[in-house]
Amino acid sequence: TSGVDHRRWQVAGKQAHHIIDPRTGQPAETDALTATVIASSGVQAEAWAKVALIGGTHSLHQLADAHLPALVVDAQHTVYPNTEMSTRIAVMEYGG
Numbered sequence: 001t002s003g004v005d006h007r008r009w010q011v012a013g014k015q016a017h018h019i020i021d022p023r024t025g026q027p028a029e030t031d032a033l034t035a036t037v038i039a040s041s042g043v044q045a046e047a048w049a050k051v052a053l054i055g056g057t058h059s060l061h062q063l064a065d066a067h068l069p070a071l072v073v074d075a076q077h078t079v080y081p082n083t084e085m086s087t088r089i090a091v092m093e094y095g096g
Contacts, residue, residue, distance in 0.1 A: 001034055001035065001036040001049055002019065002034065002035055002046065002049035002050050002052075002053045003033060003034035003035070003053065004017040004018075004019050004027075004028070004030070004032070004033060004034075004053065005033050005034060015027075019050065019053055019054065021054050028053065028054040030053060030054055030055070030056040031056040031057055031058075031074050031075065032052070032053050032054075032055075032056040032057060032072045032073065032074060033073050033074060033075050033077070034053070034072070034073045035049045035050075035052035035053040035059075035070065035071070035072045035073075036049060036052075036070065036071050036085075037049045037052055037063060037068050037069070037070040038068065038069040038070070038085070038088070039068055048063060048066070048068055048070065049070075051063070052070050052072055053072070056072065056074075057072050057074060057080045059072070060072060060080060060081075060082040061082070063082055063084075064082045064083055064084060067084060068084060069081075069082065069084040069085040069087075069088045070082050070084070070085055071085045
């Protein structure tokens with residue numbers, strides 16, 4: 001899980017955080033508050049969680065293409081799971 005919900009500060013009246021978008025070198029402008037990815041290793045999960053966080057809710061299709069369960073939570077606390085994560089949640093809930 002990676003997020004911009006805790007380590008935040010203000011710079012020149014704008015909110016900033018510690019997740020840097022490599023395309024701009026600036027704090028990522030994203031609609032995501034947190035992102036969670038399940039992967040075969042912690043390093044892989046952390047890297048993909050950053051991708052999901054920076055890409056926001058629109059990045060979930062990339063993670064689905066990589067067959068990684070993922071979800072993004074936006075600033076309104078709406079949860080957006082991709083298909084792989086929805087399947088995992090259903091199995092956990094219903095014991096499939």
